[in-house]
Amino acid sequence: MPQTPNDLLIPSRRAFLSMAGMGAAAAMLPTPAWSFAAQQFPTLRSQIDAYVASKKAAGVVAAIGRGLAAPEVIKAGTLAIGDTTPVDLDTLFRVYSMTKPVTGMAAMLLIGEGKMALDQPISDFLPEYKEMRVLIDPAKSLDSVPAKTQITVRHLLTHTAGLGYSIITKGPLLKAYMANGINPGQVSRIPIPGFEPGAPTPDLKTFAERLAKLPLIAEPGTKWSYSISLDLLGRVIEVASGMEFDAFLKARLFDPLKMTSSYFQVPQSEVKRLTTNYAVFGGALIPIDPAASSIYLDKPAFAFGGAGLVCSTSDYDRFLAMLLGGGELDGVRVIAPEAVALGMTDLLPAGVSTDGTFAAGAGFGAGGRVGKGATEGVFGWGGAAGTIAFVDTRRKVRATGMVQYMPSNAYGFHEDFGKWVVADLQG
Structure with missing residues (x-):
């Protein structure tokens, strides 16, 4: 860059x-x-x-x-x-x-134990991800169509789930991420020019539920796009393991x-x-x-x-x-x-x-x-x-x-x- x-x-x-x-x-x-x-x-x-x-x-x-x-x-x-x-x-x-x-x-630990599979839909653990939608034109609007493929564990591991990232994503989806507190982490308690914090980040369960309501930037499994997928994977691990x-x-x-x-x-x-x-x-x-x-x-x-x-x-x-x-x-x-x-x-x-x-x-x-x-x-x-x-x-x-x-x-x-x-x- x-x-x-x-x-x-x-x-x-x-x-x-x-x-x-x-x-x-x-x-x-x-x-x-x-x-x-x-x-x-x-x-x-x-x-x-x-x-x-x-x-x-x-x-x-x-x-x-x-x-x-x-x-x-x-x-x-x-x-x-x-x-x-x-x-x-x-x-x-x-x-x-x-x-x-x-x-x-x-995640590989749980895959090795048979508690999840690489190509298993994450909707098996998080039902709210069963019917995702994909943006038609990410640069212009949040208009979307139904996704043809479900997000899998493989997709989350490899940044191919179609999810965005507030440090990468632009346009209307970025605004929706920021409004819902879909943030990738923390940097400082000191205000930093150009670094808008957005809404407060919720707990992991709420984070995953809010993210599921927002459209994807690409059909799952079709594009490598650096994303918040490993944060979402943390929630999948919680459900699959029964532990926070x-x-x-x-x-x-x-x-x-x-x-x-x-x-x-x-x-x-x-x-x-x-x-x-x-x-x-x-x-x-x-x-x-x-x-x-x-x-x-x-x-x-x-x-x-x-x-x-x-x-x-x-x-x-x-x-x-x-x-x-x-x-x-x-x-x-x-x-x-x-x-x-x-x-x-x-x-x-x-x-x-x-x-x-x-x-x-x-x-x-x-x-x-x-x-x-x-x-x-x-x-x-x-x-x-x-x-x-x-x-x-x-x-x-x-x-x-x-x-x-x-x-x-x-x-x-x-x-x-x-x-x-x-x-x-x-x-």
């Missing part, structure tokens, strides 16, 4: 969040053999140091692991500009859309994987580990969500399955290690091996292309981009505040990069992180 200097001066909702998932695997370059012989990671270290020295970021943490071994950690900077607390593996970062693969794999979505994640993923620093609401006791989030204005970092008064200290409207998590680098690395372990980590199995492997393959419906989208040139799996050709085996996604993570199941490598600034494409960290990793592993 092209960016003008004005985008850095007065960021809009779209500028802040529309790059939320871009590049998690896009920058991963093919390489015949990777080596951990030179474990100093000179490229990563120099680039991370430069980001902090030039004040492009207050603090940066990267974790690179081979197989299930403990990761190599490269870090620089502090929790906030002017703070003296250094960032480390336990520092808390807002990972935004890196929540999507977590939600995706939670956040409780399900904690009981079935976070606790078994010892992911003790993954939150939808950061406890007051953990503020000392929370970063400050920044907006890039005219090349300078302006705090928009200071840790001490962060919006993430409040209970959210619901656990946003598409963009709600705050995580430590250590926790997200453990999630990636579980993926490399085929659904198992430290002898504890959380997902059936066949289900986790399926979730990292291209699940796009036949005939759907990602050309011209955030996932251009790749397939899409359970909430994350899937590499093709030379990058086959790569699965991952990124977040609106610059975070990025992926696994390479062919070369048995995992990588997580954490920064905190918005929009994520204000600087090149999001796009370049994978290139730096490859450069060092080839060295």
